[in-house]
Amino acid sequence: MVTIYDIAAKANVSAMTVSRVINNTGRISEKTRAKVKRVMEELNYVPNQMARSLVLQRTNLLFLLITDITNPFYTTLARGAEDAAKKHGFRLLFGNSDENLDKENEYLDTILKTRVDGVLIAPTGDASLPHLETLRRHAVPFVLLDREVPGMESDIVLGDGKEGARQLVKHLTEMGHRRIALINGSLTASTARQRLEGFREAMKLNDLAYSDDYVLETSFGPRSDLSEIEAWLDRMTPAPTAIIAGNNVLAVEVMRTLHGRGLRVPDDLSIVCFDELASYAEIDPFLTVISQQAYQFGYLGMQMLIERIQEGEAAGPWKKIVLPSELLVRRSVKNVG
Amino acid sequence: MVTIYDIAAKANVSAMTVSRVINNTGRISEKTRAKVKRVMEELNYVPNQMARSLVLQRTNLLFLLITDITNPFYTTLARGAEDAAKKHGFRLLFGNSDENLDKENEYLDTILKTRVDGVLIAPTGDASLPHLETLRRHAVPFVLLDREVPGMESDIVLGDGKEGARQLVKHLTEMGHRRIALINGSLTASTARQRLEGFREAMKLNDLAYSDDYVLETSFGPRSDLSEIEAWLDRMTPAPTAIIAGNNVLAVEVMRTLHGRGLRVPDDLSIVCFDELASYAEIDPFLTVISQQAYQFGYLGMQMLIERIQEGEAAGPWKKIVLPSELLVRRSVKNVG
DNA sequence: CTGTTAGCGCGTTCAT
DNA sequence: ATGAACGCGCTAACAG
Numbered sequence: 001m002v003t004i005y006d007i008a009a010k011a012n013v014s015a016m017t018v019s020r021v022i023n024n025t026g027r028i029s030e031k032t033r034a035k036v037k038r039v040m041e042e043l044n045y046v047p048n049q050m051a052r053s054l055v056l057q058r059t060n061l062l063f064l065l066i067t068d069i070t071n072p073f074y075t076t077l078a079r080g081a082e083d084a085a086k087k088h089g090f091r092l093l094f095g096n097s098d099e100n101l102d103k104e105n106e107y108l109d110t111i112l113k114t115r116v117d118g119v120l121i122a123p124t125g126d127a128s129l130p131h132l133e134t135l136r137r138h139a140v141p142f143v144l145l146d147r148e149v150p151g152m153e154s155d156i157v158l159g160d161g162k163e164g165a166r167q168l169v170k171h172l173t174e175m176g177h178r179r180i181a182l183i184n185g186s187l188t189a190s191t192a193r194q195r196l197e198g199f200r201e202a203m204k205l206n207d208l209a210y211s212d213d214y215v216l217e218t219s220f221g222p223r224s225d226l227s228e229i230e231a232w233l234d235r236m237t238p239a240p241t242a243i244i245a246g247n248n249v250l251a252v253e254v255m256r257t258l259h260g261r262g263l264r265v266p267d268d269l270s271i272v273c274f275d276e277l278a279s280y281a282e283i284d285p286f287l288t289v290i291s292q293q294a295y296q297f298g299y300l301g302m303q304m305l306i307e308r309i310q311e312g313e314a315a316g317p318w319k320k321i322v323l324p325s326e327l328l329v330r331r332s333v334k335n336v337g
Numbered sequence: 338m339v340t341i342y343d344i345a346a347k348a349n350v351s352a353m354t355v356s357r358v359i360n361n362t363g364r365i366s367e368k369t370r371a372k373v374k375r376v377m378e379e380l381n382y383v384p385n386q387m388a389r390s391l392v393l394q395r396t397n398l399l400f401l402l403i404t405d406i407t408n409p410f411y412t413t414l415a416r417g418a419e420d421a422a423k424k425h426g427f428r429l430l431f432g433n434s435d436e437n438l439d440k441e442n443e444y445l446d447t448i449l450k451t452r453v454d455g456v457l458i459a460p461t462g463d464a465s466l467p468h469l470e471t472l473r474r475h476a477v478p479f480v481l482l483d484r485e486v487p488g489m490e491s492d493i494v495l496g497d498g499k500e501g502a503r504q505l506v507k508h509l510t511e512m513g514h515r516r517i518a519l520i521n522g523s524l525t526a527s528t529a530r531q532r533l534e535g536f537r538e539a540m541k542l543n544d545l546a547y548s549d550d551y552v553l554e555t556s557f558g559p560r561s562d563l564s565e566i567e568a569w570l571d572r573m574t575p576a577p578t579a580i581i582a583g584n585n586v587l588a589v590e591v592m593r594t595l596h597g598r599g600l601r602v603p604d605d606l607s608i609v610c611f612d613e614l615a616s617y618a619e620i621d622p623f624l625t626v627i628s629q630q631a632y633q634f635g636y637l638g639m640q641m642l643i644e645r646i647q648e649g650e651a652a653g654p655w656k657k658i659v660l661p662s663e664l665l666v667r668r669s670v671k672n673v674g
Numbered sequence: 675c676t677g678t679t680a681g682c683g684c685g686t687t688c689a690t
Numbered sequence: 691a692t693g694a695a696c697g698c699g700c701t702a703a704c705a706g
Contacts, residue, residue: 003698005699014676016676016677016678016701017677019701027675028675029675029676044474044475047450048699049450050451050452051682051698051700051701054387054698055700055701057338069412069419070413070416079406079433082433092431093430113383113384115386137381138381338682340682340684350693352683352693353685353686362685363692366692385682388683388684388685391682392683392686392697393685675706678703678705679702680701680702681701682701685698687694687695688695690693690694
């Protein structure tokens, strides 16, 4: 491996001078600078980031941990995070916890060992608290994405799930629906709680009957087995005329189940959800959704993280960004008025 | 930061003993081992990966560079790569070149500086050759994904685009189509060349007229501006009855354009393509496609890479995996027979 | 403007 | 079974 000493020897200067040329620090005569640069090119020199990190005590590495890489919400978010990181000259390490606390824990280990400069994390849920405490204890700056974790203060980017749920219920009632069901992620995730709360409030506000039977708490992630959803659909009597899905994945799961039963959307049942589906939806958007600014979740979160890193940890109070969402009315709701 | 010296001091042993406990090397008495471990926990010790990498001359880091993170083909591939890397205890760094040679180059810089142990790369095209040569020159093991690069021998995972194109043309002719058009990625990508070649051959085989007007060469990536596609559609007279899209993104772009013109698929025009769309397609698969095993591209590629790394560079001849694809007939082709 | 010294945290080598 | 010395490649601090 070519080192600064090889360069130094060949250019008849000290290693320190080479280092200065590389980093543009100190004062170097144009002549030696040119000579050093020429030798570097000749030898195909590439600085060793590991060695730099060791002495500088920073890696220039950031970590993005999301919970579902197959979910377009998160890949779009990742894209935003990548762009922001790149803009500031940081490199991005990447992990996917699969809504699984153990996997999250494994990635935490990597994060700590790698001495990344900061972490952008969508926690699996409230149980992520110890993980976040570990980060805090090791003085690793982090920004939470999408989900709050009770007991942990930090910079955070959130959506307004409560308001979103209200809007969905309102829209459904305006379309004449009165028996509305909710399929939700685990209530250990703050987003699920928010959406449930907004749902309940709006149901009450509209004088609609609320029954626990009409709410299913499951996982936000994809599943191989639809039986839980099947059982839920069977359990609801009388059947709902509309279902609100806590996220895009759940909407797809429900539609798969309905499709298996030969039921059509929206003719037999209306469906709405949080978050957009993939780009396919652009062709001819079908699902009525609460659309969140996924790219901004990543971009702004990354920006906050980098600010926090650069200004030092004690850069002021925690910041909280709440991104508004938008109801996009499409064709998955039948007017039953 | 807690170091092995802190542990050593508190446990009344030398740093070397601590190192041995951490790495399970050498012989250590059970008693001291237990003591050291206890102190490590007390102090929340986490090994410094940078320091280890520096002395061990390996980082335990792998890099995956894809060309389009918004394309489900690549995210699924990424998922496969992640799983395989994790299984072997490697961490994964991640980048997205956006089908852009300059971005690819920037990531190459990161790759070199970071001293990753290996690279899994979907090159943007033939122009990536210098990048690959750089990797080779610096003795960084890599595996190519999806696209060949003339002039560079290496381990590689490919699909059979020629056969795929043949199957698509065959299917279309069986459905009565005779004016078939092709929208393709840049011919600087081997996949685009293969698909074009298969297309031409199959057209000839079926005695169908082949005209350059009916083939558009553009980018495999998403675009903001549909005018190129608009112009192409206008140019084709008589209009084709079916379009083959070189990948899923292009299929979506064409469908967006048609939708803008008030044309319906397949009533007014049939469409088929390479690669699945996102999970949304599962609900009610619409597009007839050549489905590739995206997950396997990543999983097997990563496996090859890790083998190459572990067995040393001179572990034998380059390996080439060609993954079969499958024609999935759905509802985007009209029978005009 | 340039060089020397020291040390970042760890593992290899050779002692003991 | 354990420790001391050294070096991985680089840069901060101080000399000159």
